[in-house]
Amino acid sequence: MASEYHLHGIELSPYSVKVRSYFRYKGIPHRWIPRSLDTEGEYQKYQKLPLVPLVVTPDNKGIQDSTPIIEYVEALHPEPSIHPTEPTVRFISVLLEEFGDEWGNKWMFHYRWAREADILSAAGRIARSMMPAVDEAQLANGIAMVRERMVPRVSFVGSNPQTAPQIEDSFRDTLTILEPHFAKRAYLFGNRPAFADFAMWGQLYNAWTDPTPGAIINATTPNLLAWIHRMLWPRAEGDFEPWSSLAPTLTPLLERQVGGLFMPWTVANASAIANGREEFSVELGGRTWTQKPQKYHAKSLATLREKYQALSDKRALDAILDATGCLAGLRA
Known part of the structure; x- marks a missing residue:
């Protein structure tokens, strides 16, 4: 039996680097295998969907989707835990993990493919990673x-x-909120990374590698940039903080971004799916999406x-979620 996990991914996949950062933090033996034409054998054997990341476990089980991967491995390797012990903070980390994966991806994906400079940068890097050792004509074809x-x-x-303006405003507002937050701590919930850090970071790290959002981060948010670098090889530098010390700088993120934009969007999206609609509109921050x-x-x-409903005592949490506009969507 192999003694290490195999992680198939690409650097330009926020979900791939999210899982890689997690494995590095946990100190779990693993091999990072950049997906390319040369590494397709094992990938094709274990993948169920043509997506990365794909993790092949030491007992030859293939797992896809970054959140289930981390939850599966965390159950087997619980220390150092990525979950704060305070129940309220623990669920807020779970909520921000979801926000990072599902709303943060809008920032990254939009910026990557919206402008010519970013398109050329990303397409070139993806083609070069997938097609090593090809001539210029083949590379140009791959980029196209x-x-x-x-x-x-x-x-x-x-x-x-x-x-597009709503996505870019959301990105900039999130940077504005997180910059003072990271001035006081190394990670989102204190001085060790939590579940939410990996998801939020995967999107913001990938955005930082692209010309337009990278220039915004470099020019405006040095504390957040330090966190981006730190999360490449995260480590515990202290403890998680209680909500009382996190609230002054994290509450605006819950209120303006999660409760104000993400929750009404995801509820409207789910309603559209349930009702078989091909398009939906929802008011987000006074603008139609x-x-x-x-x-x-x-x-x-x-x-x-389901994770919210499984909580036994929600009183303290509900007060925070209700005040920030996050509660209704979780109770529906």
Whole structure:
């Protein structure tokens, strides 16, 4: 039996680097295998969907989807834990993990494929990673293929001419909120990484590698940039904090981004799926957001609601969630 996990991914996949950062933090033996034409054998053997990351466990089990991967491995390797001990903080970390995966991906994906400079940068890096040792003509063809495939897919995350300003405003507002938060601590919930750090970081790290959002981060948020670097090889530097010390700088994120934008969006998306609609509109922060519904996110919301319902004592948590606009969507 092998003694290490195999992690198939690509550097430009926020979910791949999310899992890699987790494995590095836990100190779990693993091999990072950048997906390319040269490494397709094991990937094709274990993948069920043509997506990364794919983890092959030491007992030859293939797992896909970053959140289930981390939850599966965390159950086997619980220390050092990525979950704060205070129940309220623990669930808020779970909520922000969902927010990072499902709303933060809108920032990253939109910026990557919305402007020519970012398109050329990303398509070139993806093609080079997937097709090592090819000549210039083959590389140029590969870049064109990546571009042709990916640019139209921005609609999948809800990016369109109507929503583009909303996505970019959300990105900038999140940076504004997190910058003073990271001035006082190394990670989102104190001085060790939590579940939410890996998801939020995967999106923001990938955005930072692209020209346009990277320039915004470099120019405006040095504390957040330090966290981006820190999460490449995260380590425990202290303890998790109680909500009382986190609240002054994290509450605005819950209120303006999670409760104000993400929760009404994900509820409207789930409703559209349930009712078989091909498009939905929802008011977010006083502006209309319109897109085709996303099936995976409806399943993801259902899982988040199950985690909320499983909590035994919700009184302290509900007060925070209600005040920040997050509660109604979790109770539906």
